[in-house]
Amino acid sequence: MAQALLRPTLRRLLPSWRRPARIVAVAFALAISAGTVLLLLPMATEGGESVDFVSALFTATSAVCVTGLVVVDTPTHWSTFGEVVILGLIQVGGLGIMTIASLLGLLVSRRLGLRLQLTAQAETKALDLGDVRRVVAGVVLVSLAFEAVTSAVLATRLATGYGYDTGRAIYHGVFHAVSAFNNAGFALYPDSLVRFATDAWVCLPIAIAVLAGGLGFPVWVEIWRHRRGRHRWSMHAKITVITTSALLAIGTLVITVAEWNNPETLGRFGVGGKLLAGFFSGVMPRTAGFNSVDVGQLESGTLLVNDVLMFIGGGSAGTAGGIKVTTFALLAFVILAEVRGEPTVHVLGRKLPATAQRQALTVALLSVGAVVAGTLVLLTLTPFRMEAVLFEVISAFGTVGLSTGITADVTTWGHLVLTVLMFLGRVGPITLASALALRERSRRYELPEERPIVG
Numbered sequence: 001m002a003q004a005l006l007r008p009t010l011r012r013l014l015p016s017w018r019r020p021a022r023i024v025a026v027a028f029a030l031a032i033s034a035g036t037v038l039l040l041l042p043m044a045t046e047g048g049e050s051v052d053f054v055s056a057l058f059t060a061t062s063a064v065c066v067t068g069l070v071v072v073d074t075p076t077h078w079s080t081f082g083e084v085v086i087l088g089l090i091q092v093g094g095l096g097i098m099t100i101a102s103l104l105g106l107l108v109s110r111r112l113g114l115r116l117q118l119t120a121q122a123e124t125k126a127l128d129l130g131d132v133r134r135v136v137a138g139v140v141l142v143s144l145a146f147e148a149v150t151s152a153v154l155a156t157r158l159a160t161g162y163g164y165d166t167g168r169a170i171y172h173g174v175f176h177a178v179s180a181f182n183n184a185g186f187a188l189y190p191d192s193l194v195r196f197a198t199d200a201w202v203c204l205p206i207a208i209a210v211l212a213g214g215l216g217f218p219v220w221v222e223i224w225r226h227r228r229g230r231h232r233w234s235m236h237a238k239i240t241v242i243t244t245s246a247l248l249a250i251g252t253l254v255i256t257v258a259e260w261n262n263p264e265t266l267g268r269f270g271v272g273g274k275l276l277a278g279f280f281s282g283v284m285p286r287t288a289g290f291n292s293v294d295v296g297q298l299e300s301g302t303l304l305v306n307d308v309l310m311f312i313g314g315g316s317a318g319t320a321g322g323i324k325v326t327t328f329a330l331l332a333f334v335i336l337a338e339v340r341g342e343p344t345v346h347v348l349g350r351k352l353p354a355t356a357q358r359q360a361l362t363v364a365l366l367s368v369g370a371v372v373a374g375t376l377v378l379l380t381l382t383p384f385r386m387e388a389v390l391f392e393v394i395s396a397f398g399t400v401g402l403s404t405g406i407t408a409d410v411t412t413w414g415h416l417v418l419t420v421l422m423f424l425g426r427v428g429p430i431t432l433a434s435a436l437a438l439r440e441r442s443r444r445y446e447l448p449e450e451r452p453i454v455g
């Protein structure tokens with residue numbers, strides 16, 4: 001009976017959208033709208049008074065887009081109801097609206113239709129339609145497993161090491177575990193996680209959850225499927241794991257060395273604390289948003305390193321933002337092939353299609369354009385210095401959530417600019433362009449070839 005009622009409804013709703021990417025963009029917008037409405041309710045705030053619309057919209061967008069930037073202090077401004085709403089929005093945004101819709105369709109009908117498979121593929125970046133069911137199941141299983149384990153470790157630590165009662169320890173454990181795995185960066189403490197900077201039992205589980213969520217769901221499914229033979233991993237999985245590991249090592253090393261003697265950041269800790277805080281600070285630009293040191297006190301060089309890491313982001317089809325490590329790696333291989341004078345691009349024993357090269361270039365250039373435009377607008381609207389504004393813009397577009405402390409003071413128009421950047425960063429330049437495109441155009445003829453002067 002449910003199957004008979006569901007299918008006609010899907011047929012009426014889905015054919016009106018010619019591309020699944022449109023549904024993804026609209027679904028995220030609807031989730032943000034719903035979250036905004038809930039956060040506008042008086043019961044969502046500690047004082048019982050309705051918050052202004054822009055603050056509610058900004059917070060809902062930050063939660064759904066798993067960013068973590070805030071204009072009001074989460075633990076003191078929002079009530080328990082408001083915090084639960086934020087937590088729900090984080091989970092929805094992390095799993096993906098269309099992934100959840102596809103899973104519900106699978107549970108009801110026991111069979112995914114072609115259009116639902118296409119929709120799920122657009123959100124999960126599954127490599128082919130035959131993988132969609134496994135990826136959707138992997139999304140849920142991997143998410144719940146990492147969140148459950150992280151919650152248990154954090155709750156135990158908070159109860160035994162900080163004297164939290166059982167209920168509070170579990171609540172804080174679950175909230176930060178979900179926020180960490182979904183790379184959201186929302187915390188229930190005014191100073192984020194600065195108070196736990198030297199506590200490995202808090203920082204390491206959160207860092208591991210961040211890395212796990214940012215790696216990408218298809219990669220985890222593939223790792224599990226081929227757990228006895230890494231040589232059978234796809235090019236995508238190999239690129240993601242290798243590039244993520246390299247960027248993590250480089251970021252951790254550079255940040256730790258640069259901040260080693262800074263008395264406002266790592267300089268106030270012992271050797272063990274410095275190494276832990278340095279590693280944690282190297283993980284967070286993967287687009288998590290937690291911080292165990294005051295970001296506003298970082299050296300200018302460290303801020304620039306964070307800018308680069310935040311812009312690159314994490315793995316495709318995960319909870320991280322940015323242009324993605326695969327995009328960055330593919331562009332590096334394109335440059336390497338051009339420097340060598342090779343006519344084609346080869347990656348890990350495979351030839352890279354021209355379409356993948358164009359897509360990587362498009363994503364990168366559109367992202368650069370969005371960051372530059374956002375920075376110019378905020379520089380016009382605010383009195384803050386260039387490095388702080390650039391950091392804020394990249395953090396918003398990369399759905400990171402780290403801030404030098406200027407988020408609440410960038411004016412209402414600045415908040416709206418950051419809101420748009422968070423949405424663009426989560427939906428993705430390619431997905432957004434596909435959603436807005438009226439129709440596909442096919443070229444029926446080719447023009448004469450002519451080569452301009454380059455460089």
